[in-house]
Amino acid sequence: MNIGRKYRWLLYGLLPVLVTLGMAIADDSNRSLPEPDRSFIRQAAKDSLWHISLGELALKQAAGGNIRKYGEDMILGNRRIQADIQSLAKKKGVDLEIDQDPLQNQTLEHLSREPGAGFDRQYISLMIDEQEKSERLYREEADHGQDRETRGFAGGVLPWIDTQLKRARDILLGIPQPFLK
Template identity: 25%
Template sequence: MKQSIFSLLVCVVMVLGAIATACNTGPDSRKAAQDSNEVKFNKSDTANPSTATLEKDADFAVTAADGGRMEVELGQLAQRNGQRQEVKDFGRMMEKDHSAANSELKALAAQKNISLPDSLSEGMKRKYDRLRDLKGAAFDKEYIKLMVADHQEDVDAFRHYTDKGADQNLVQWAKGKLPVLETHLQHAQQVDSLLKH
């Protein structure tokens, strides 16, 4: 009985996700992924007490995927809308590095049966939309300011996860990405300093 209710819940979440994607309305993509993971890794599953831990690992993966997707899309935007070559080059680096990281995370999540967002979350869309219509120097300033703040948050989140995460494959992936994120932060700070002079 418990298994059939669980199966029904999984089906309902999948159907709602498909409907939301088809209509482009409905739940936020990040929330939909989190809800799907919550059903899969239900904390009340007494047969498998590690499911609450798996849900925390899944939450990290969802957050990392959402942020990584935004970095790629904003990197592409920087190459189109940026004025300074340093900003365009930084955007190219974001697109390349985060595309590779996103592919690795997607493959790892598939192995772990973790659902990831299939589009930008509402929060990430708002960040993207704020920059979309800016061009030239105005774009450069706002984009790099966002990249500094965003990478500071990313570095903190990845450090925290590498200390507290349970899934060793995901922890190792995060450890491997942490130096890259730290380099991105330093680079963003350097470009930010250039733009202020």
């Protein structure tokens, strides 16, 4: 009975230490996400918001129905991606404070002043560049990411990006060339 009391007091004395150690280990698991994976999550979040903004502009400005449809699909697809990124970021302890990019704001302003077919050509050309950039970003993470879950997320989005890139290229080929005088 006397031995039981000794162990009980020992246990009570060690309990705060064990709880603190457990919390430190749990907190460290979030910080252990390698910086390249953290950087990917932040950049993917920023890019998806940018693509949503461009898609919203396409819904308002596009002359061609295929451009409006592409813009709509960019909004829907990137909202799903954004939701998944936010969930992944929260789980991995990645802060997603995203600052507005001045160059992106200037691009939106420029495109919003471009009428009809001129907008269509510039928008879809920009989306080809953006999808190529996204494809490189996601491929790099899928092939070389250190965190298994982040790598899996990137690999899961790649087919959609590849499809949208091909689609944008096909749309561009269908837009009539402007006449040069």
